[in-house]
Amino acid sequence: MAAIWKCPECGKGARAPQRLRRNDVRRYCLGCSKTTGLLVERETAAAKRRQVAGREKAAKTRARKARDRERERVRSEVVISTDGPVNVVRQAEKWHDRLPALAGWGSSRPDVILRHRSDGSWSGRAGRCRVVLSIGRGLETATIYTLMLHELAHTVAEDHHGKGWRRIYARAVRQAFPGITLERTPKGSKYEVDDQVESAIRDHLNGGGGKVRWEVKESA
Numbered sequence: 068m069a070a071i072w073k074c075p076e077c078g079k080g081a082r083a084p085q086r087l088r089r090n091d092v093r094r095y096c097l098g099c100s101k102t103t104g105l106l107v108e109r110e111t112a113a114a115k116r117r118q119v120a121g122r123e124k125a126a127k128t129r130a131r132k133a134r135d136r137e138r139e140r141v142r143s144e145v146v147i148s149t150d151g152p153v154n155v156v157r158q159a160e161k162w163h164d165r166l167p168a169l170a171g172w173g174s175s176r177p178d179v180i181l182r183h184r185s186d187g188s189w190s191g192r193a194g195r196c197r198v199v200l201s202i203g204r205g206l207e208t209a210t211i212y213t214l215m216l217h218e219l220a221h222t223v224a225e226d227h228h229g230k231g232w233r234r235i236y237a238r239a240v241r242q243a244f245p246g247i248t249l250e251r252t253p254k255g256s257k258y259e260v261d262d263q264v265e266s267a268i269r270d271h272l273n274g275g276g277g278k279v280r281w282e283v284k285e286s287a
């Protein structure tokens with residue numbers, strides 16, 4: 068089938084079959100090629116349409132990939148508590164940046180890594196530059212916040228579960244939830260300290276503290 072092969076530079080056309088070999092001279096505008104010093108290829112309307120369709124498809128693919136990445140990013144930061152989605156990573160970063168109790172050493176912000184668990188368990192570990200929070204589904208928000216503040220306190224405390232850490236932990240909790248009263252240096256085992264903190268946060272969220280405002284909605 069014949070087609071018009073048109074030069075994109077000068078607009079001049081030539082009639083030639085729709086399908087031409089790669090090196091067929093009718094594919095190229097010799098005048099423009101000579102002027103520019105590079106081979107200028109003519110195109111047919113059908114090829115042009117294909118090209119436009121290809122570009123649109125590529126744009127769609129890019130948009131889909133960006134959406135997937137965004138969904139993955141949200142998924143990698145958010146856990147679903149009994150109250151709804153909690154953006155664990157962003158909240159932990161915010162606490163680190165804003166709570167005076169956690170600004171020890173004028174330190175740069177630790178990397179906060181969330182690992183999802185399929186069961187209802189949770190655990191965490193923390194060093195100066197890294198906090199890893201492993202959190203299952205369907206936990207109470209108070210439990211998640213307790214774990215986060217426990218681990219964040221480790222990023223600035225000089226001892227492990229001793230007096231220094233307890234003091235920082237309790238201060239961070241009081242600063243994160245104004246209105247909560249906790250001992251300056253809570254006593255008991257670390258589990259007992261966590262229990263005190265957890266029930267204080269729970270009461271705060273259910274009562275005087277009002278409803279938590281969620282930072283990020285999980286995308287559908």
Ligand SMILES: [Zn+2]
Nearest residue numbers: 074077096099
């Ligand atoms: Zn031309």
Ligand SMILES: [Zn+2]
Nearest residue numbers: 217221228257
């Ligand atoms: Zn600990």
